[in-house]
Amino acid sequence: MIPTLEWTSEGVRFLDQTRLPLEETYVLATTYEQVADVIVTMVVRGAPAIGVSAAMGVALGVERSKATTVEALEPEFQTICKTLAGTRPTAVNLFWAIRRMEDLFAELKAKPGMTVEAIREAITAEALKMYDEDIEACKTLGAHGADLLPKEGGVLTHCNAGALATCGYGTALGVIRAAVEQGSKIEVYADETRPFLQGARLTAWELMHDGIPTTVLCDNMAASLMRRGKIQAVVVGADRIAANGDVANKIGTYGVAVLAKEHGIPFYVAAPWSTIDLETAHGDDIPIEERAAVEVTHHAGKQLTPHNVGIVNPAFDVTPAKYVTAIITERGVLRAPYEESLAGLETAKA
Template identity: 55%
Template sequence: MTTIHEAFAPVKWEGDSLLLLDQTRLPVETVFLSLHTSEEVWAAIRHLQVRGAPAIGMAAAYGLYLGVRNSEAADSSALWNQLLEQADYLATARPTAVNLFWAIDRVKARVQQEGEKPVDALKAAVLDEALAIQREDAEVCRTIGEHLLTLLQDGMGILTHCNPGALATAAYGTATAPLYLAKERGWNLKVYADETRPVLQGARLTAYELQQAGIDVTLICDNMAAMVMAQGKVQAVIVGTDRVAANGDVANKIGTYGVAVLAKAHGIPFYVAAPLSSVDLETPTGADIPIEERPAEEITHGLGKQVAPDGIKVYNPAFDVTPAEYITAIVTETGIFKPEDIRNSKQ
């Protein structure tokens, strides 16, 4: 039987095309885009039709294949040069999620390992690696969920932010993985999902997928988090991340930093679910993480209508950085780590 976290897989390879669930249409419409070129993949990443760090990485890997599959390169060297051009192009789609660059680098490394094989064999290797990235992500997410579940108890209240769910990964999600596993085991966790400004990914996506899975989920506005914590309704906060710096700082959807500060003020543990592909030891601190800024219209024209004055100045960063001091633990597929020990996660 297909479970809800599998039914909402946002990235699928079928036949000769890439199918992406258009997440800008949820929760009202379920529409899959059929993509055939790297340009279409770039646009889907850029415009948030596919989002979530792991899903972005998977889409980029398939985008590399779409970018070279019709190549008429005469030899392996020519194909390699075309692959590098496609890699540089796709890397410009979004700047913050390190999984995008990780997946591109992994595909490039696979082609290098293949050596001077025939062009068709190298193209097949690109597709094979993209498929492998997707298969492995599902297992990574489940393992993260198993580790997180050891930190929770039946009946707890959990607050989450943005969409670190099945819609952002191959299956299970990252921060939502323990919620799905708890449901499978008959637990009754009570989840509070922040709506998550500016594009309401918590309301449109997290609340939607958890409701469909039969998980007890309550949607709250971002500025209600302090109140539900003060009322004793939350015993743990679990969020995902788009990048973890070497010192344990994490970048996640805007508003995460505020939730972490509130959790610390109320004595509530704050956990970050992070696949190793999101751990960037080459970035020293959170101050070194590039923060994407989104169009002003996402704030001035929310909910389908203009909600702010014409000509108003807007500051719209898509992410913020939560300092390591506010994080109780970072949970990867290799275990549970204090932020200052995150380097050990890759050993």
């Protein structure tokens, strides 16, 4: 399994995704501030991986704290959580993970005789539990979604929603992996995903690592391939799914969904339940991260655009629920109307 991130006695070890596909190197974060920086700079990325990274960042901060009493630890704990919560605004898994840590801390500190050492152990154990849960969720949702893909044909994906975006196995690529494991003969078409090239660099790298046939295409080529009958299904991941089924994912996903609808191709979204945000009514309320202009103006250190030209660089867009054929989660496959299916499954599993 591709080691996206790992808890070690020295700190949290991350596969540096900014160096892939040509260089496989690792970054060791020994403080929670360094974990925050790793998230911001996209050494680690992908909503599920960001969530678990944040949890491990909280655990690392608590473990390295010099506080000797619970009362002294509490304000430091709040600072740790606030710092990590300020890294990337769109991926709801980040806030889900931090809230889970905050709830655990509140529960622990309320217990009579609670010690700092006991809190350290419990917080670390929770982060490691979340790591294991993510891998299991990806494998389960992959099994749920495998039958939706063609037994033979082309499947388009956008960005990287694979093992590299999770703790292992992947969401969209987890569905593809499960289908291949069941005998489907799938060729994956991976959009390059400008400007950060997650598809060209990361999706292609990990699928080739697994021996799954993969073709990279420029983002503006999808329509042509769809018209030529090369694409039988689209499957993508998500960074946040609103209560009505609107999906925030990597910039360009919305365009792919519109094209799929036009060509009568099913468009599937694969994500763990931690990506579902029932507190956000619809996609217009999802905060969209705007990243630095240099990601567009430069590539590999070389400037591509004229000096002082205007740049917009939203990291995500929102695909309206009407374009989504189904949402694949570890709890099952959901279909429209999503207000009912999402709320119903949340209630059933509560």
